[in-house]
Amino acid sequence: MKIQVLKCHGSGNDFLLIDEMDGQYTFNEHDRATLANVLCNRNAQLGADGILFVLQSERATARMRVFNADGSEASMCGNGLRCVARYVCEKFNIEETVIETMKADLHVKKQDDLFPNVPTYMVEISPVSFQISDLPLNLEQDTLKNERIPSLSQILSFTALAVPNPHLVSIVDTNIIQSDLQKQLSEFVNGDNPFFPDGVNVSFVKPLEKGAIYVRTFERGVGFTNACGTxxxxSSLVTCLGGLHETEQTIEVYNDGGKVRCVVHQESDGYWIELIGNATYVYEATVDYHKEQPDCFQVCERRVFEETQQYAKLEKVAQEFIKKWM
Known part of the structure; x- marks a missing residue:
C-alpha cells in the first residue's frame, strides 16, 4: 500500500503525520504501533520521534492520536498538536478550531509568527492535575510539590504533575544541567522502579533571565528530545508555583530545538497553559509499505519544504541566547 506522510516538527521535536480522515487507510491498533516503530527508526529512511495520526472526530474538527517511536501511545503531545493544528486549519481553511485528544478536546489557533516566516500556532494544554495517582506515582501522599524523594535523589526537589502526560520537574543550576544526573535518573524511573510503574517524562529547568527558562526533557518512550511541548x-507552571514567574504573563521557554512561549492561566477550577510555537513542515513523502513485511518499506517520492531553512535561523538565535547563560 502507498502511505502519504508529512514530516513536520515543533521545536525540533519531529513527527510523521498521517491523515486518516478521508478513510483511505484501514489501520488497526497493531498497525499504528508497528508503523511508529518501523517508520520512526532513525537508522531507516525516515526517522522521527513519533507518528501523529489525524482522524475523524464526532465532537471536534479532527482527532489526534500520538504513537511514540517505540510503538507506545502518548495521551498528549504539545509539539505534535501544533503540527496537527496547522495541518487541520489549512485543510479546512480556518484559523482556529478544536482538536480531540485522548484526555480532552483542546482549542488551537493560528498566531502571529514567533519569528519571521515561521508558521506559529497556539495550543491549549489541559487538563492539569497534581494528584500523584494521575501519573501514577507511588508515594504515601496525595501531591508532590517542590519536595525531595530521598531514595531517588538526595539533592534535587521535584514537582509531579499530569498535563495530562505524566511529568517530573526539577529546577536546577548549570552544574546539574551539565552533569549526567538527568540521564541516570530518567533511565531509572523509566525502567523497573518502585515509583513510576508507567514511566514518566523528566524535565530539568534552568532559570535564565527574568521571564526566560531553559528546559531539557527525557521523554518517556523516546529518550532525550530536542523539546517536549507538554x-x-x-515546567512553566512549576516556575509560577515557585515564584519565578507570574500567571497570565508570557514565559520564553528555550530548548535544544529552539524556543516557544508559554502563558499559565489560573482559573477557579485549576490551571491551563497556552503553548505557542512553530509548526514547521520538512517534507512530504510517499511510502510503499507492506503489512506483511513492515521493515521493508521504501520511500518512493519526497518533496522538501524550504521553510525549514527559516526555522534554522530561529534555532541559531535561540542557541546563542542559551550559551550566554549556561
Whole structure:
C-alpha cells in the first residue's frame, strides 16, 4: 500500500503525520504501533520521534492520536498538536478550531509568527492535575510539590504533575544541567522502579533571565528530545508555583530545538497553559509499505519544504541566547 506522510516538527521535536480522515487507510491498533516503530527508526529512511495520526472526530474538527517511536501511545503531545493544528486549519481553511485528544478536546489557533516566516500556532494544554495517582506515582501522599524523594535523589526537589502526560520537574543550576544526573535518573524511573510503574517524562529547568527558562526533557518512550511541548508547559507552571514567574504573563521557554512561549492561566477550577510555537513542515513523502513485511518499506517520492531553512535561523538565535547563560 502507498502511505502519504508529512514530516513536520515543533521545536525540533519531529513527527510523521498521517491523515486518516478521508478513510483511505484501514489501520488497526497493531498497525499504528508497528508503523511508529518501523517508520520512526532513525537508522531507516525516515526517522522521527513519533507518528501523529489525524482522524475523524464526532465532537471536534479532527482527532489526534500520538504513537511514540517505540510503538507506545502518548495521551498528549504539545509539539505534535501544533503540527496537527496547522495541518487541520489549512485543510479546512480556518484559523482556529478544536482538536480531540485522548484526555480532552483542546482549542488551537493560528498566531502571529514567533519569528519571521515561521508558521506559529497556539495550543491549549489541559487538563492539569497534581494528584500523584494521575501519573501514577507511588508515594504515601496525595501531591508532590517542590519536595525531595530521598531514595531517588538526595539533592534535587521535584514537582509531579499530569498535563495530562505524566511529568517530573526539577529546577536546577548549570552544574546539574551539565552533569549526567538527568540521564541516570530518567533511565531509572523509566525502567523497573518502585515509583513510576508507567514511566514518566523528566524535565530539568534552568532559570535564565527574568521571564526566560531553559528546559531539557527525557521523554518517556523516546529518550532525550530536542523539546517536549507538554514538558515545557508543565515546567512553566512549576516556575509560577515557585515564584519565578507570574500567571497570565508570557514565559520564553528555550530548548535544544529552539524556543516557544508559554502563558499559565489560573482559573477557579485549576490551571491551563497556552503553548505557542512553530509548526514547521520538512517534507512530504510517499511510502510503499507492506503489512506483511513492515521493515521493508521504501520511500518512493519526497518533496522538501524550504521553510525549514527559516526555522534554522530561529534555532541559531535561540542557541546563542542559551550559551550566554549556561
Amino acid at each position: 514538558a515545557m508547559s508543565a
